[in-house]
Amino acid sequence: xxxxxxxxxxxxxxxxxxxxxxxxxxxxxxxxxxxxxxxxxxxxxxxxxxxxxxxxxxxxxxxxxxxxxxxxxxxxxxxxxxxxxxxxxxxxxxxxxxxxxxxxxxxxxxxxxxxxxxxxxxxxxxxxxxxxxxxxxxxxxxxxxxxxxxxxxxxxxxxxxxxxxxxxxxxxxxxxxxxxxxxxxxxxxxxxxxxxxxxxxxxxxxxxxxxxxxxxxxxxxxxxxxxxxxxxxxxxxxxxxxxxxxxxxxxxxxxxxxxxxxxxxxxxxxxxxxxxxxxxxxxxxxxxxxxxx
Ligand code: NAP
Numbered sequence: 001x002x003x004x005x006x007x008x009x010x011x012x013x014x015x016x017x018x019x020x021x022x023x024x025x026x027x028x029x030x031x032x033x034x035x036x037x038x039x040x041x042x043x044x045x046x047x048x049x050x051x052x053x054x055x056x057x058x059x060x061x062x063x064x065x066x067x068x069x070x071x072x073x074x075x076x077x078x079x080x081x082x083x084x085x086x087x088x089x090x091x092x093x094x095x096x097x098x099x100x101x102x103x104x105x106x107x108x109x110x111x112x113x114x115x116x117x118x119x120x121x122x123x124x125x126x127x128x129x130x131x132x133x134x135x136x137x138x139x140x141x142x143x144x145x146x147x148x149x150x151x152x153x154x155x156x157x158x159x160x161x162x163x164x165x166x167x168x169x170x171x172x173x174x175x176x177x178x179x180x181x182x183x184x185x186x187x188x189x190x191x192x193x194x195x196x197x198x199x200x201x202x203x204x205x206x207x208x209x210x211x212x213x214x215x216x217x218x219x220x221x222x223x224x225x226x227x228x229x230x231x232x233x234x235x236x237x238x239x240x241x242x243x244x245x246x247x248x249x250x251x252x253x254x255x256x257x258x259x260x261x262x263x264x265x266x267x268x269x270x271x272x273x274x275x276x277x278x279x280x281x282x283x284x285x286x287x288x289x290x291x292x293x
Contacts, residue, residue, distance in 0.1 A: 001259060001260065002228075002258075002259040002260075002261075002262045002263055002264055002265040003263065003264050003265075004264075004265060004266070004267055004270075005150055005154055005227075005229070005264050005265065005266040005267075005271065006266075006267075006270060006271070007150070007266065007270055007271045007272055007273060007274030007275045008270065008274055009153065010149055010150050010153040010154075010274070010275045010278070011055070011274040011275050011277075011278035013153060014059075014149060014275070014278035014279065014281070014282050015055065015058045015059045015278055015281065017282070018059030018060060018061065018278070018281050018282050018284075018285045019058065019059050019060040021285045021289065022059060022060030022061060022285055022288075023060060025285070025288050025289065025292075026060070028292065030288055030291065030292065031062050031089070031288075032060070032061045032062065032091050032092075032284050032285050032287075032288035033061065033062040033063070033064065033089055033090050033091055033092075033284070033288075034052075034056055034061050034062070034063050034064075034090070034091070034092045034093070034094065034120070034280075034281070034284045035063075035064050035065075035066060035084045035087075035090045035092070035093040035094075036049055036052060036053075036063060036064070036065045036066065036093075036094055036096070037066045037068070037077070037080060037081065037084070037093065037094070037095045037096065038065070038066070038067050038068070038096045039067075039068045039069070039070055039072055039077065039095075039096070039099055039100055039103060040068075040069065040070030040100040040101070041070070042096070042100060045096040048096065048277070049065065049096070051277050052094070052277050052280060052281075053065075055277045055278055055280075055281050056281055056284075058281075059278070059281035059282070059284075059285065060285075061281050061284050061285065064090070066080060066084070068080065070100045070101045070103075071101065071102075072103065074103060074106045074109070074110050077095075077099075077103060077110050077113075078109075078110055078113040079113075081093065081095070081110070081111070081113035081114045082113050084114070084118070085113070085114055085115040085118055090118065091118065091284055091287040091288040091291055092118055092119075092120035092280075092283060092284035092287045092288075093114055093118045093119065093120065094120060094121050094280060095110075095111060095114070095121075095123060097111075097121075097123065097171070108125070111123035111124050112124050112125055112126075115137075116130070116136070116137040116138035117137045117138070117287060117290065117291075118287060119137075119138050119139060120139050120142070120280055120283035120284055120287060121139065121141055121142050121280060121283070122138065122139055122140045122141035122142070122144070122171075122175060123141075124138060126138050127139060127140070128170070128175075131144075131175045131178050131179065132178060134182055139283045139286075139287075140175050140179060141170075141171045141172070141175050142276045142277070142279040142280045142283065143171060143172050143210075143231060143272065143276045143279075144171070144172055144175040144176040144179055145179070145279045145283075146272050146275035146276040146278075146279045147176055147179075147208060147229050147231065147272065148179055148180075148183070149275055149278075149279060150229060150266060150271075150272060150275055151206075151227075151229075154264065156206075156227055156264065158180055158183050158184070158185040158206065159183060159184040159185065160184060160185070160186075161185050161186070161205035161206055162185070162186050162187075162188070162203060162204050162205050162206075163180050163185045163186065163187045163188070163204055163205065163206045163207075163208065164187075164188050164190060164200045164201050164203075164204035164206070164207045164208070165177055165180075165187060165188070165189050165190065165208045165210065166190045166191075166194075166197070166201075166207070166208065166209050166210060166211045166216070166217070166252065167190070167191065167208075167209070167210030167211045167212070167231075167232075168189050168190075168191045169210065172208075172210040172231055173189055173191075173208075173210050174189070176208060176210075177189045185206070188200050188204070192211075197221070198220065198221040201217065201221040201222060202221060202222065202223050203223075204226065205225070205226060205227065206226065206227045206228075206229070207222065207226060207227070207228045207229070208228075208229045208231060209228065209229070209230045209231060209232055209251060209252035209253060210231040210232055210252075211232060211252050212232050212234060212252070213232070213234070213252050214232075214234040214236060214250050214251070214252060215252075215254055216252040216253075217230075217252050217253040217254065217258060218254050218257055218258070219254065219257030219258055219260060219261060221258075222258050222261050222262050223261065223262075224261055224262070224263070225262075225263050226261075226262040226263060226264075227262065227263060227264040227265070228253060228258060228262050228264070228265040228266070229266050229271070229272060230251030230252055230253050230255075230265070230266050230267070230268050230271060230272070231251070231271075231272050232250075232251045232252045232268065233249050233251070233268060233269070233273060234249060234250050234251065234252070234268075235247070235248070235249055236248060236249070236250055248269075249268055249269050250268055251266075251267075251268035251271070253265070253268075255267065255268075
């Protein structure tokens with residue numbers, strides 16, 4: 001039976017560190033502040049916003065919420081992001097993505113209206129370049145960084161290890177591949193056209209699942225001694241909960257099969273989701289610290 005990698009423990013450690021550093025900044029007259037920008041009333045965005053607000057309070061970070069209608073024009077949103085960028089008292093800004101409706105097509109260009117120094121979730125081209133080169137302003141996407149924080153907290157070394165990342169999106173798989181490569185891991189970045197996914201997974205020391213495909217990773221695709229980080233949050237309306245209610249989240253792994261073989265596994269829910277918003281708060285505190293210089 002695998003040891004569970006619990007997001008709550010990692011998130012609490014990150015929150016304590018953020019709170020301590022925020023308090024030190026306050027003593028210097030700086031209150032770390034995060035601006036949240038939501039377009040429309042998407043349920044996922046609202047749920048994430050609530051969880052960020054709770055976590056910000058625990059990390060000693062002030063917040064302000066900006067709401068635009070889903071029908072807002074790209075120009076309106078860019079104007080808002082430029083104005084937030086110019087606000088000295090705001091250190092970090094998160095735009096809920098993916099943007100809804102017609103805004104989606106121009107998402108990347110819209111996000112570039114934000115100053116990279118305040119881009120705490122890796123949404124601008126400059127932040128992507130910073131992850132690529134390991135230098136420059138900006139931050140990696142919080143979910144990719146959350147995977148590293150999880151490994152660090154549990155003392156799981158990645159130097160020299162082989163890693164299979166399943167999913168090559170710009171928010172998870174691709175930046176994580178670069179971050180792990182920078183830590184001397186050898187990464188295979190898999191996607192929907194990858195052949196022999198089972199072989200690649202069985203040979204890896206670490207498997208990161210971010211394909212948004214429930215049931216993708218089965219017991220015969222894993223080996224003893226492995227670590228599995230399941231990033232995916234797939235909502236299944238038909239899932240029956242312990243209290244008899246219906247609807248819940250699962251990852252990409254068939255958990256009850258995989259956990260019999262591997263050494264460590266992050267559960268869904270209860271895994272990386274909690275760590276992601278704690279990383280966001282940490283990034284705001286770091287941005288505030290950098291503003292001192
Ligand atoms: P995405 O943009 O839909 O990307 C999915 C990736 O998986 C694509 O690269 C796709 O390949 C690949 N893929 C799909 N089917 C596959 C298969 N059968 N075999 C191998 N690869 C396959 O998703 P995302 O935005 O990266 O999100 C991934 C998951 O992470 C989602 O469940 C999301 O909810 C979750 N997530 C969680 C957090 C968190 O805080 N924990 C944050 C962000 C996202 P192609 O490129 O070939 O299409």
